[in-house]
Amino acid sequence: MSAVDAARTQFALLAGFHFLFVLVTLGLGPVVAIFQTRWAVTRLDVHQYATRFWGQLYLVNYALGIVAGILLELQFGLHFPGLLDVAGEVFGAPLAVETMVAFFLESTLLGLWVFGWHQLNRWVHTAVFWLVVVTGYASAFAVMVANGFLRNPVGYELRDGVAHITDSAALVLNPASVLSLGHVIGACLLAGAFVVIGVSAWHLRRQTGYDELFQRSLRTGVVVGAVGAVLAVGFGFSQFSYLGDDAAAGQSPVVGTALGFMILGGFALFLGAFPMLGLMVGGALFRLPFRNAVYGFLTAVLPVPFVLAIFGWLAREIGRQPWIVVGVLRTSDATSTHSATTVLVSLAVLVGLVAVLAVIDWVLLARLARLGPGSPTLGAPALHAREPDEHLTFAEAPR
Amino acid sequence: MIWTVLLVGAFAGWAVLDGMNQGLGATLRQVGRTPGERRTVLTALGPFLLAGEVWLVAAAGVLLAGFHDLERDLVFVAYPLVIALLVAWVLRDAGVWLRSRRPGVRWRAGWERVIVVASVGLPLSAGALLGTALVWLPPQPSLTARIVVPVLTALSAVAVTRVLGTTFVAVRTSGVLRERATRLALRALPWSAGLLAASAIAYVVLVPADGPVTAVLPPLVVLAGSGSALVARPALATGRLHRALGAVAVGGVLPVVAAAVALAPVPSPAPTLELVLLACVPVLLTVQAWVWWTFRHPVGPRDAVFY
Numbered sequence: 240m241s242a243v244d245a246a247r248t249q250f251a252l253l254a255g256f257h258f259l260f261v262l263v264t265l266g267l268g269p270v271v272a273i274f275q276t277r278w279a280v281t282r283l284d285v286h287q288y289a290t291r292f293w294g295q296l297y298l299v300n301y302a303l304g305i306v307a308g309i310l311l312e313l314q315f316g317l318h319f320p321g322l323l324d325v326a327g328e329v330f331g332a333p334l335a336v337e338t339m340v341a342f343f344l345e346s347t348l349l350g351l352w353v354f355g356w357h358q359l360n361r362w363v364h365t366a367v368f369w370l371v372v373v374t375g376y377a378s379a380f381a382v383m384v385a386n387g388f389l390r391n392p393v394g395y396e397l398r399d400g401v402a403h404i405t406d407s408a409a410l411v412l413n414p415a416s417v418l419s420l421g422h423v424i425g426a427c428l429l430a431g432a433f434v435v436i437g438v439s440a441w442h443l444r445r446q447t448g449y450d451e452l453f454q455r456s457l458r459t460g461v462v463v464g465a466v467g468a469v470l471a472v473g474f475g476f477s478q479f480s481y482l483g484d485d486a487a488a489g490q491s492p493v494v495g496t497a498l499g500f501m502i503l504g505g506f507a508l509f510l511g512a513f514p515m516l517g518l519m520v521g522g523a524l525f526r527l528p529f530r531n532a533v534y535g536f537l538t539a540v541l542p543v544p545f546v547l548a549i550f551g552w553l554a555r556e557i558g559r560q561p562w563i564v565v566g567v568l569r570t571s572d573a574t575s576t577h578s579a580t581t582v583l584v585s586l587a588v589l590v591g592l593v594a595v596l597a598v599i600d601w602v603l604l605a606r607l608a609r610l611g612p613g614s615p616t617l618g619a620p621a622l623h624a625r626e627p628d629e630h631l632t633f634a635e636a637p638r
Numbered sequence: 639m640i641w642t643v644l645l646v647g648a649f650a651g652w653a654v655l656d657g658m659n660q661g662l663g664a665t666l667r668q669v670g671r672t673p674g675e676r677r678t679v680l681t682a683l684g685p686f687l688l689a690g691e692v693w694l695v696a697a698a699g700v701l702l703a704g705f706h707d708l709e710r711d712l713v714f715v716a717y718p719l720v721i722a723l724l725v726a727w728v729l730r731d732a733g734v735w736l737r738s739r740r741p742g743v744r745w746r747a748g749w750e751r752v753i754v755v756a757s758v759g760l761p762l763s764a765g766a767l768l769g770t771a772l773v774w775l776p777p778q779p780s781l782t783a784r785i786v787v788p789v790l791t792a793l794s795a796v797a798v799t800r801v802l803g804t805t806f807v808a809v810r811t812s813g814v815l816r817e818r819a820t821r822l823a824l825r826a827l828p829w830s831a832g833l834l835a836a837s838a839i840a841y842v843v844l845v846p847a848d849g850p851v852t853a854v855l856p857p858l859v860v861l862a863g864s865g866s867a868l869v870a871r872p873a874l875a876t877g878r879l880h881r882a883l884g885a886v887a888v889g890g891v892l893p894v895v896a897a898a899v900a901l902a903p904v905p906s907p908a909p910t911l912e913l914v915l916l917a918c919v920p921v922l923l924t925v926q927a928w929v930w931w932t933f934r935h936p937v938g939p940r941d942a943v944f945y
Contacts, residue, residue: 327906338702629674
């Protein structure tokens with residue numbers, strides 16, 4: 240394996256892991272925000288527990304999203320310095336906005352949301368989470384501006400072999416960024432919806448005693464998923480407007496296959512959304528004679544949008560090769576001069592680390608999902624949030 | 639100029655604010671002797687974990703966008719250190735997030751050890767990286783300088799974060815935890831002042847000064863380390879903890895700023911972006927200040943427990 244292949248493999252695997260967690264962060268965020276808003280309005284316990292249950296899953300997933308994102312941020316400097324030499328100014332600009340503004344606000348506010356549970360006014364607390372969701376989507380937009388430039392470089396000029404921004408508006412409104420963002424948001428909403436639907440169906444099938452909470456969750460999930468399916472399919476096809484005919488046909492068999500599976504799967508989800516919406520009318524699904532079979536099916540298909548999203552991402556990234564910036568810079572010319580061994584060692588260390596942590600995180604998420612909303616740690620009073628042997632230590636009158 | 643201020647500001651902010659979290663993590667099992675005490679210390683960390691580490695994410699973003707020459711050169715000479723920093727950072731976060739996600743004595747103790755080791759590894763690799771930037775860009779002729787300076791800056795970073803973290807825990811807890819944290823902070827203070835002075839002296843001796851500015855900087859580092867220790871020591875001993883925290887924070891910021899000035903990074907900026915970023919800074923600082931203000935008190939019965 241050459242150093243170029245090793246660097247590309249390392250980036251692809253780290254980005255793949257990051258993407259799987261980001262899908263849930265962006266997809267589950269609106270669901271949590273919707274339930275918290277309902278809770279703020281109605282003060283009903285079922286909304287409180289839904290907020291805390293889905294919020295806890297959101298957080299445990301978020302942890303790994305950050306971890307994988309941290310590893311990704313330095314990949315460009317480590318392995319693709321040529322990209323920074325040629326296009327650092329253009330490509331780095333949206334990433335600086337993402338890291339310094341959008342992610343900075345998102346994470347700081349998320350900490351405030353988790354730990355300010357009993358200290359902030361309920362409307363302020365709800366608004367803080369909506370801000371977390373909005374800044375999360377702003378992050379996604381900034382990343383898509385950077386990625387869109389690689390696919391369809393616009394708004395720049397090359398002077399002495401270095402790209403400079405000449406038209407910020409063209410860079411930001413690049414169809415390869417805006418249309419693809421719509422597509423990616425659709426994919427995220429679908430992923431979040433399938434998590435909500437799959438977990439809710441599992442509890443409903445087993446009759447774990449939280450029927451009302453999970454019926455409401457399932458209904459919300461179906462609506463979010465339907466919106467996601469329309470966005471993903473609509474913006475998905477609109478992307479062919481800026482791709483050449485050869486790209487539409489698929490240059491390599493891998494790209495063609497990935498694209499084909501994604502389009503087929505996308506259609507299936509799109510077509511499935513309508514009967515699901517119909518079954519929500521008057522809660523028809525929950526009274527079907529064969530509802531347990533439907534619940535089982537809905538849980539089994541939970542991974543589908545994740546698989547499709549990975550196919551879509553493979554089609555986009557492999558479809559751009561051999562270019563790192565289409566028509567401007569080849570990937571092989573952008574890669575660092577480290578030896579293949581060096582890059583392979585760091586690949587084994589970083590990817591191995593993230594893979595182990597990701598599996599641990601998924602096992603924990605499955606466990607927390609199965610435990611149900613009985614007593615989530617998130618938002619519990621301090622004395623209820625800990626294990627029985629973990630008595631917190633503070634003075635009699637701490638303030 | 640704006641790019642340089644953004645880079646140094648973000649990195650110095652991380653060094654001090656996340657430095658508190660690193661010191662807290664490194665002393666987790668010394669300050670907290672029972673599972674409940676450790677859970678209390680992690681609750682004290684709570685809102686500050688994300689609010690601290692976002693500064694390094696921001697610094698790396700500014701480096702990527704505004705200083706690609708520096709990033710490329712530094713990451714090339716210090717490749718293993720960058721990988722070590724990333725691994726330590728990931729493990730520290732994983733430890734904090736995962737430790738309390740399921741019951742079981744071994745599960746929790748295992749992740750606590752991960753937190754301790756990674757919270758030492760993080761300042762160790764970050765300090766070594768800063769020292770490497772000072773003596774490898776461009777490489778100093780003396781091999782001794784190229785090795786001794788990064789080693790001393792790495793050890794200084796561990797000592798400084800230990801002081802920052804234990805003082806922070808003293809502010810955010812009460813009772814026996816506060817006593818233990820204060821005692822550990824007092825014990826670490828001479829180490830941080832001494833190692834900072836040793837780093838500065840090694841730099842003066844081993845690296846030829848190339849101007850009046852670089853000649854002034856090492857004494858400034860000695861002064862920052864010793865001065866902050868001289869203010870913090872009586873403040874810790876008499877329980878004026880906010881004063882002590884302020885002193886050790888200043889003592890942590892100044893060496894980083896001095897190193898940054900000595901490094902004098904040359905930005906390669908985009909024409910309009912720096913103004914956009916600068917315009918966002920007040921919003922970012924306001925949100926950060928909101929977090930510090932909300933959680934300025936010691937942990938009490940109203941605090942949410944999560945980590």
